[in-house]
Amino acid sequence: MATKTPAAKTESVLSLRQKLARYSTVRNWLLLLVFWEIIGQLRLVADGALPAPSAILARMWVDWADYPPHIWATLEGAGAGFLIGNAVAIAAGVLFATFPLTQRLARGVNVALFALPPIAVSPILVITFSDMTPRIILAAIGCYFVTMSATVTGIQQTDRRIVDVVHAYGGRQWKTLIYAQMRSAIPAILSGLRVAAPNAVLGSILAEFGGGGRFGLGVYLIGSLGRGEPDRLWGIGLSATVIAGLAYLLFSLIATRLTGTSKAVTVPASPPAPKAEKSMVLTLALGTVSFALPFLLWWLMLAIMGTPAMIAKTPVGLFDYLFMMPSSLVSLGKLATALGQTLPMTMVGMAVGLSFAFALALCSVLYTAIIRGFMPVALVTQTMPLVALTPLLVLILGRGPSLILWITVSVTFFPAFVTMAQGLSMVSRAAIEVPKAYGAGPFRQLWLVSIPASLPYLFAATRLAVPRALLGVMIAEWLATGKGLGNLLNQSRGYLDYGMIWSVSVVSVLISVLFYQIVVAIEQRVLSKRGMAPAQ
Amino acid sequence: MNAEHGITINQVSRSFTGRGTLVQALSDVSLDCPEGSFTALIGPSGCGKSTLLRLALGLDAPDSGQVLISGMTPQAAAKSGKTGVAFQDAALMPWRTVEDNILLPLDVLGRKRSAYHDEVAKLVKLVGLDGFEKALPGELSGGMRQRAAIARALVTRPEILFLDEPFGALDQILRRQMNVELQRIWMESNATTLLVTHGIDEAIFLADRVVVMQSKPGRISRIIDVPFDRPRTPDLFAHPTFHALEKEIAEALDGH
Amino acid sequence: MNAEHGITINQVSRSFTGRGTLVQALSDVSLDCPEGSFTALIGPSGCGKSTLLRLALGLDAPDSGQVLISGMTPQAAAKSGKTGVAFQDAALMPWRTVEDNILLPLDVLGRKRSAYHDEVAKLVKLVGLDGFEKALPGELSGGMRQRAAIARALVTRPEILFLDEPFGALDQILRRQMNVELQRIWMESNATTLLVTHGIDEAIFLADRVVVMQSKPGRISRIIDVPFDRPRTPDLFAHPTFHALEKEIAEALDGH
Amino acid sequence: ASPFAFQASWINDAEFTGYFVAMDKGYYAEEGLDLSYASGGPDVIPESTIIAGKADLTLTTPDTTIKAIAEQGAPFKIIGTQYQKNPIGIVSLASNPIKSPEDLIGKTLAVPPVNVISVEAMLKISGVDRSKINIVPYAYDPTPLIKGEIDASLDFTTNVPFTIKQAGADATSFLLYDFGFTIFNDTVVVTEETLKSKRKELVSFLRASRKGWEENLKDTTVYPPKFADSWFKGTGRSIENELFFNEAQKSLIEAEGGIFSMSEEAIEANIKALAEVGIAAKREYFDTSLLEEI
Ligand SMILES: Nc1ncnc2c1ncn2[C@@H]1O[C@H](COP(=O)(O)OP(=O)(O)OP(=O)(O)O)[C@@H](O)[C@H]1O
Ligand SMILES: Nc1ncnc2c1ncn2[C@@H]1O[C@H](COP(=O)(O)OP(=O)(O)OP(=O)(O)O)[C@@H](O)[C@H]1O
Ligand SMILES: Cc1ncc(C[n+]2csc(CCO)c2C)c(N)n1
Numbered sequence A: 001m002a003t004k005t006p007a008a009k010t011e012s013v014l015s016l017r018q019k020l021a022r023y024s025t026v027r028n029w030l031l032l033l034v035f036w037e038i039i040g041q042l043r044l045v046a047d048g049a050l051p052a053p054s055a056i057l058a059r060m061w062v063d064w065a066d067y068p069p070h071i072w073a074t075l076e077g078a079g080a081g082f083l084i085g086n087a088v089a090i091a092a093g094v095l096f097a098t099f100p101l102t103q104r105l106a107r108g109v110n111v112a113l114f115a116l117p118p119i120a121v122s123p124i125l126v127i128t129f130s131d132m133t134p135r136i137i138l139a140a141i142g143c144y145f146v147t148m149s150a151t152v153t154g155i156q157q158t159d160r161r162i163v164d165v166v167h168a169y170g171g172r173q174w175k176t177l178i179y180a181q182m183r184s185a186i187p188a189i190l191s192g193l194r195v196a197a198p199n200a201v202l203g204s205i206l207a208e209f210g211g212g213g214r215f216g217l218g219v220y221l222i223g224s225l226g227r228g229e230p231d232r233l234w235g236i237g238l239s240a241t242v243i244a245g246l247a248y249l250l251f252s253l254i255a256t257r258l259t260g261t262s263k264a265v266t267v268p269a270s271p272p273a274p275k276a277e278k279s280m281v282l283t284l285a286l287g288t289v290s291f292a293l294p295f296l297l298w299w300l301m302l303a304i305m306g307t308p309a310m311i312a313k314t315p316v317g318l319f320d321y322l323f324m325m326p327s328s329l330v331s332l333g334k335l336a337t338a339l340g341q342t343l344p345m346t347m348v349g350m351a352v353g354l355s356f357a358f359a360l361a362l363c364s365v366l367y368t369a370i371i372r373g374f375m376p377v378a379l380v381t382q383t384m385p386l387v388a389l390t391p392l393l394v395l396i397l398g399r400g401p402s403l404i405l406w407i408t409v410s411v412t413f414f415p416a417f418v419t420m421a422q423g424l425s426m427v428s429r430a431a432i433e434v435p436k437a438y439g440a441g442p443f444r445q446l447w448l449v450s451i452p453a454s455l456p457y458l459f460a461a462t463r464l465a466v467p468r469a470l471l472g473v474m475i476a477e478w479l480a481t482g483k484g485l486g487n488l489l490n491q492s493r494g495y496l497d498y499g500m501i502w503s504v505s506v507v508s509v510l511i512s513v514l515f516y517q518i519v520v521a522i523e524q525r526v527l528s529k530r531g532m533a534p535a536q
Numbered sequence B, C: 001m002n003a004e005h006g007i008t009i010n011q012v013s014r015s016f017t018g019r020g021t022l023v024q025a026l027s028d029v030s031l032d033c034p035e036g037s038f039t040a041l042i043g044p045s046g047c048g049k050s051t052l053l054r055l056a057l058g059l060d061a062p063d064s065g066q067v068l069i070s071g072m073t074p075q076a077a078a079k080s081g082k083t084g085v086a087f088q089d090a091a092l093m094p095w096r097t098v099e100d101n102i103l104l105p106l107d108v109l110g111r112k113r114s115a116y117h118d119e120v121a122k123l124v125k126l127v128g129l130d131g132f133e134k135a136l137p138g139e140l141s142g143g144m145r146q147r148a149a150i151a152r153a154l155v156t157r158p159e160i161l162f163l164d165e166p167f168g169a170l171d172q173i174l175r176r177q178m179n180v181e182l183q184r185i186w187m188e189s190n191a192t193t194l195l196v197t198h199g200i201d202e203a204i205f206l207a208d209r210v211v212v213m214q215s216k217p218g219r220i221s222r223i224i225d226v227p228f229d230r231p232r233t234p235d236l237f238a239h240p241t242f243h244a245l246e247k248e249i250a251e252a253l254d255g256h
Numbered sequence D: 001a002s003p004f005a006f007q008a009s010w011i012n013d014a015e016f017t018g019y020f021v022a023m024d025k026g027y028y029a030e031e032g033l034d035l036s037y038a039s040g041g042p043d044v045i046p047e048s049t050i051i052a053g054k055a056d057l058t059l060t061t062p063d064t065t066i067k068a069i070a071e072q073g074a075p076f077k078i079i080g081t082q083y084q085k086n087p088i089g090i091v092s093l094a095s096n097p098i099k100s101p102e103d104l105i106g107k108t109l110a111v112p113p114v115n116v117i118s119v120e121a122m123l124k125i126s127g128v129d130r131s132k133i134n135i136v137p138y139a140y141d142p143t144p145l146i147k148g149e150i151d152a153s154l155d156f157t158t159n160v161p162f163t164i165k166q167a168g169a170d171a172t173s174f175l176l177y178d179f180g181f182t183i184f185n186d187t188v189v190v191t192e193e194t195l196k197s198k199r200k201e202l203v204s205f206l207r208a209s210r211k212g213w214e215e216n217l218k219d220t221t222v223y224p225p226k227f228a229d230s231w232f233k234g235t236g237r238s239i240e241n242e243l244f245f246n247e248a249q250k251s252l253i254e255a256e257g258g259i260f261s262m263s264e265e266a267i268e269a270n271i272k273a274l275a276e277v278g279i280a281a282k283r284e285y286f287d288t289s290l291l292e293e294i
């Protein structure tokens, strides 16, 4: 027979459990730190190329006077970009979710913005704008797609029953948005912001490589690169990580508080979305416009900004370059060769990146403290510019496929992971309790309920990851292997071969759009079979 | 009959193509609920009662036929704030407290919350949720959630009230209490009311007319008038005419 | 009483701290359901019935006291596949068809679906969902969803069955039918059954014992034995003892 | 004063000390120029900035500039050169020395992708088979060289040897220039348009800049420390590094005809070296007339 315990005591026991969970997260952080310290002290990784945290701190202490203006400048660029990018993203997400047609029309532009290689965009931004503007733009672009996607997903996943209540009182789009959709999308949007934070910091830093400005962690990093002093580079990288990490933490805390009250109390069983009438003509028309729109915008932008023709290839100029000039055959040959080198790794990278993200997301449910412990590491991969990290990676992994994979995964997994984890956390308790009542362990709960219930998030995550895979491979090629599209792009910069720069950019965007489109097609089949609302 | 201020459902049909099969949820259904009338809708599970309500609320459109609420389209009526509804499922917003959930229709209609302060307190008391004003839906029992939904349906003092099995999750005692209260509110407000219920006794106790539906296809099979005066008291349940009506409705439900 | 194979609830208490307020959902509740017994749980909304079931299913832990199912912890019992449950909310997985939803417990328990092919077909027919096997929950009416949940509760041929207001959304005719069917299944399987219901008549018709609860704090106020032999037929509803019992339970509910 | 925009080719380091001196000493102002100075960086393509009109004048790598003129008809003119000898060279560790192009055979050499063409030219001129060398990308971080992951890298010989010494190793290096790739670097480039419209300002710029460089090279140890809290503030580099750089670049900058001058022989050598890699440079790409006006 059990002893009676006063209820109050149970409450304190419960909160003790929560404290324990928090404690084990902190403990994991400490463990990680100690582990890193040991590795660094004993010079276990790459003959000491990975410095110990204590060495990094010591170095930061020495360099401390240098930091404030750099941190401040990066904060300014990243902060403004974050605000602007996310404001636009949320507004666009609302528009897209409310009028799905607009989303289909804008898809080309959206994916293009997301998939454009920063190494191609940054030089153009730098000659088009001055001062902080390139940084703000690149940071904003880094935020736009993730937050926009998150907003759309969040709004689309709003419980139909609640929407019906608002509708029943004559609330239309606007009111529905305010009272139902926005609020229920907040956790998803916050997950978008969580990913956007490191993206903004990295975006600002990357644009700082474009020079002009004297200050910014990116400027500092470039100056420090040539010193061969990893502890300095890590100090800079970790400063960026801390900036992004604080934002991440803030949004995580808010999200954690809100997620509980955002998920349905009872399992929603709303009528499946009516099967969209498949009009071939409409689909084709939309597809064409969506495809043409980025080209149109591209043309318009160049016309407005008056970028000189030698630098700014218009679509027609590019066509000429690729098909009409004497050198076209050579150019096409180079492109084809590069593509042949890049594409296979992209496929592998995509698969591995997604699997990794998925595994992490599952672990975030199964082993919360471990994943939280891992988060700082994940954030480092998102904020540490690869220019600085690659030399270390090269020392560890060489310059072969494993390095390409590593870089590709690091560029792909994070948004996908955060999105999936958010999806899993949104599954209503009532749904999970069904298998639980039949003794299902955490794995079965995931397999039978949480995963299928969060399929829309899973696909949203996949859509985030897929365009990035190509980018990852390109970065690895540019920094380490000297092959493929990434190298071609960088080399073309040195030759002032703007035709090729634009060609590579366009090809990489087209491929990303293609992958994205494939995911959307699969998503539509899978989700509509299950009566879920797929992406438009 | 005053079609201008009541509910007019005119030869409405609605079918669904679910996974491969076609379900005729409503087939040529016509029903007039004059202003101030109280109509109970009763029928087997799946006969189209909720579908009919969704059409009347403008949440769904009929394949053919027409629904007019106060002479307006359902959407327009909803927008004008004339209607109130409690769905079969409580459909509370999980992030709003009980009180805020009850206030939701006012927010949507753009009415001032402050003007309804007393009303809300009264309604919370009426549905027995006093002390739970600040509770979130996730902290309530099934029946408590349903009661919050009832309060929400009443908060706008609707002229037209749709209730889809509002008392399904309540115990009999509470249910009786709520029946009496609903009658009182109805008599005070004179709201045209359409109540979906599975309780034959409840239907008779509350309604002027009991509309009996049949399924496959969903249709109205009989309309039975209830002759009792108002206010009706719980004694009525023992009334012989009451029993006769109960039997008649049960038989109508049985397909006789 | 055979605690080894039934349900033993021993001095269980459970309280919740919602938004600042403390709710004593269960206070020192003890109940033994011997093997093969049929117990009906009746009580006002919010008195802790669902909470008690959740404790028995291992979905929640008591602050104090102990729950044993077949002599095991609730979790162990659930895992062994002995238990079946229909929640107050149908809780169907919206992406699974009716059939797949019914099969869910088998998937959880790792049992072969194929071995249950006939069983599922029989259950679908029993709950009147034939023709809707491939429908998704969103394409069903409220009552139809609840019926699918009942079928799901029965599919594992459980030795111990928990039903939380399984017939709340059904019309009276269907409800009676389901009552009769449930009795038949219970008699065949001899499953220890705990049924939460708001229907006093239903409780008497089905149960060996009716447990009446009171709220604030949630507790058992009376246990009333039902003396009727099995199988019980719908005639019973007219039996004078039946009426007497009804009255007794109603009074117990009223707090007498 | 006329506004005049100058785009540097890299972040602020000793490579640009001459201009810093000229600015701080007011040489540009004396010449009637209101100079605005923009630092460069890895994502700045100097030629782009003058095409886009963001700068009037910039410093470039001549192979890039000339290739663009020859193959795309880019409207550039080279009006001077900062480095008579390109400071770019093959840097290796003294413990694993690579002293000549032949030594590269069978080795791994890291080269910024934009400079692969220069290396290929040097190899061709030296008769070394390109395919026997493993060329990998280089992104200005010498760590892989220090750790031995690569055998050599292409970098500024005025700079990296210092870094390597700091890391506790000794460096060996040779200039591509010394093995036949006889080109300038940090060539002073303007558009034809600017050349026409701002000739006066260009001459003024060259004059003031030359003065600045001369002042700096008088004693290479004077100015870098002075700029510690201004031009070199927060670059992440050290003043010792800039001192080394400043000293090392002295001999590469100084010219008989005065700083920035381009002798006919030197221009010829550039054209010849570039011809080896199929870049058809012409004399007319170089405009020495402004130098004469200084
Ligand atoms: N969105 C939908 N898609 C497909 N079928 C639907 C849909 N909505 C309702 N149906 C079908 O229409 C019929 C009527 O459903 P409705 O919800 O109106 O029944 P009901 O009378 O309210 O039943 P209950 O008393 O069980 O709530 C059912 O057979 C249901 O399967
Ligand atoms: N998770 C929770 N947090 C806070 N309070 C809770 C929680 N779950 C239940 N309660 C409270 O416990 C009490 C009992 O709830 P329970 O769901 O057991 O009632 P019930 O008897 O099933 O009622 P009903 O017949 O309405 O379903 C209620 O007052 C409810 O507010
Ligand atoms: C002091 C200094 N200046 C420039 C570079 C960058 N860099 C090295 S090689 C190369 C290409 C030819 O100019 C460039 C731009 C550097 N690393 N250090």
Ligand SMILES: [Mg+2]
Binding pocket: B049, B050, B051, B088, B164, C141, C142, C143
């Ligand atoms: Mg219904």
Ligand SMILES: [Mg+2]
Binding pocket: B141, B142, B143, C049, C050, C051, C088, C164
């Ligand atoms: Mg309950």
